[in-house]
Amino acid sequence: MLEAIYKRRSIRHFLQKPIPQEDLNQILEAGMWAPSEKNAQPWKFIVIRGAERKAMVKCLKEGIMKNRKGEENAIFGKKYEKFIPSAIYTARVLEQAPVIVFVMNTKGLNYREDHPKDEYLMELADIQSISAAIQNMCLEATNRNIGSLWTCNVFFAYDELKEWLHEDGEMAAAIAFGYTDKEVRPLPRKPMDQVVEYRGDYPDEWKDMLK
Template sequence: MLDAVIKRRSIRKYKEEEIPVHMVEEVLRAGLLAPSSKNRQPWKFIVVTGRSKAEMLEVFRQGLEREKNSPLLPESAPYIGGAEYTLQVMKQAPVIIFIVNTLGLEVNRGLTPDERIFELCNAQSIGAAIENMTLAATDLGLGSLWICDTCFAYQELNGWLNAGGELIAALALGYADEAPAVRPRKSLEEAAEWRY
């Protein structure tokens, strides 16, 4: 698996080739094997392809238009262009997997300290599941892109998914049509602090 960690890249260009269902299932199983806080397993994966994908892309586009005029995230307005680019990437990928926090609380709800910790723990668990999925995709020879730009169309996509939880992210899957270089990373000395 360390090989997959080293080879994993965020892929933004995909071939038109479809992915066999068994490979998508392998990626999903990898997500299910992730550790989770108190073993709550707060995730639900919604696989979107074909006609449903076209419908989802339109919902996402509408959400981006609404965000420009009536922002849920006004301080994030400079990043909408990136979300529009992400929408184009999602059009190329044959499979989009939405990750929903089935135990999630509404985004605009004020949280108690206990609820805030609960949300942080669930977010960590879901992050582990998504990372497992990206590594499994790499191991299977697939490209993937962990997408957080769904937040710009949060209301629209969450309503469209109607999954009984809160939308956290999406994962694009497909055969890579690019081979990006490793992006700069912090050095071990910059990122790690040892205390004895």
């Protein structure tokens, strides 16, 4: 399992080559078998290919430009200006990807409305479930030598894409899938002692069982 985890990289260069339906089905199946809070399975996967992909990217670019120009109804203000180039880059990557899967949070809260605290907390659980589904899909893709890119830069065109998707629920992410011929070097990870903190240890009488 760790092998697939290490091998998975964010792929930003895709060959113009289709993914066989059988592989795609298995990737989606991996997503469907993720754990979810109360088995709610709060997701829907919308698979974008061909001409739909072009229409989607057009919509994404329009949304990004709206942010770049700082238009009044743009979602991200000045604070996020520095992320615009990366959003444009992501749009270019999505433009190349033979398959893009939009992951909808079917129970998602409308971000333009206020919601009670309990609903926010429950949404956190749904987002964790959805993230597990996304990672399952990326790992199954890796297992089949298919590259993937998990993207949230699509949020720069949140309203535009939501309208284009005309789908209930809220957009959680878009994942690009496809083959690549580029080797991508892993980015460093923080050292274990920086991110892991142990508190307590097993009782002494258990320690023999570890020998």
